[in-house]
Amino acid sequence: MRTILSALALFGLWLLMSGIYKPLVVGLGAASAVFAVYMVRRMDRVDQDHLKIPLNPFRFIAYAIWLLWEVVKSNVTVTKLILAPHLNLRQHLFHVPNTQKSELAEVIFANSITLTPGTITVETEGDAFWVHAVSYDEGDHEALADMDRRVTSIETGAA
Amino acid sequence: MDIPALIIEILSWASIVTGSFLMVVSGIGMLRFPDFWSRTHAASVGDSGGMILLILGMCLQSGLTLITVKLIIMGIFLIITGPTATHAVANAALVTGWRPKTAEDLEPVKGVPYSDLPEPTVRGE
Amino acid sequence: MMFLVAAVALFVTMVLILVRLYAGPIVYDRVLAVNAFGTATVLFIAVLGFLTGRPDFLDIALLYALINFVGTIAVLKFFRYRALGDIPQMPAHPGEER
Structure with a gap:
C-alpha cells in the first residue's frame, strides 16, 4: 500500500x-x-527506518500561517537594526526549553526559531536549545515559549 | 486592464520590490555587522523574508501554471534548507570554540556546550 | 520591468556578499557567505528566466538549490571531521584537533 x-x-x-x-x-x-x-x-530491508509524521495537518497549516506572520514581524525588526545609523546590537546566547515529544516536531521548532531573523538555534542538548539572539530583550523568552507551545500543539496526541 | 489583473499586478510589484529591498538589506547587513554571530542574522533576512517575497511575486506573475508549482516546490525546499544550513554553520562555529559576545549589560548564561575549548585566533589576517 | 528591478537588486546583493566572502575574517564567515550567495544565485537564475521569457531556467534554479544545500553541509562536515565518507568514531570534542 x-x-x-x-x-x-x-x-x-x-x-x-x-x-x-x-x-x-x-x-x-x-x-x-x-x-x-x-x-x-x-x-x-537493510535499515528498518520508517518516516512517521505525527502531525495534525490542519493545525500545521494554521501554524505555518502564524509563522509567516512572525517572519514578517521579525524581518521588520532586523531590517531596522541593519539600516539604523548607529548599530545597537544586544547579542545574547540563552537557553530555551522545548516540550515536543517527537524528533520531527523538535526539528520544526528549531527551524522555526532559525527561520525568524534575529534568533538562531545554535546547539541542541536533550530537551533544550541554545538560541543566539542579535537584539535580545527580556520578552524573547516569553515569545519563544509561546512558539514552543504552538509547535507542541500541532503534534497528534496533544491536547 | 480589468480590476483583478490590476490588483495582481500591484501585489506582485509590491512583493518583488519589497523582496529585492530585503535582499539588498541583508547584503548591507553582511558587511556592516561587526562579528560572525550577528552576520548570521543578516544572512537569514535574505534567506527567509527576501526569498519568500520574491518567490511570491514570481508566483503572482505566472498565474496558475506549472511554473507556479515549480516555484512553490522551490520555495518549500528553500524554507526547509535555509535555516538548516544556517544552523549548521553556527553550530560548526560553536563546536570549534568561537563564542558569541554577550552585550555588556547582560550576564552570560553558564553551561554553554564546548565552553571549555580555548577561543581560536584569526589566522593570516 | 519588475524583474529587471529584482535582477539588479540581486546582483547588488551578490556583490556585497562577495565582498564579505573576500574579507572573512573567519572561515565560517566565508561558508555563511557562500550559502547566502547560493540563495541569491537561485533567485537570480529564476528571475533571469522570467526576464528572458524562458521558464526552463526554473529547473536549473531548483537544481542549484539542491546542490547549494548539499555543498554547504559537505564543506562543514569536511571542516569538522576532515573526511567526507563514514566517520569511524566521532571525537567527543572535534574542535580540539583543529
Missing part, C-alpha cells in the same frame, strides 16, 4: 516537473518512479 502510494506520488511529481505529455516521456517517468520505489524497498 505504502509502495503504490509513493510510486504514484513520485509519478505525480514527475508529471508536474516535466510538463511534457508525450507517451515516451510519460512512460519514462512511470518507469523511473517504479524503479526508484523498487530501490527504496530493497534498501528498507
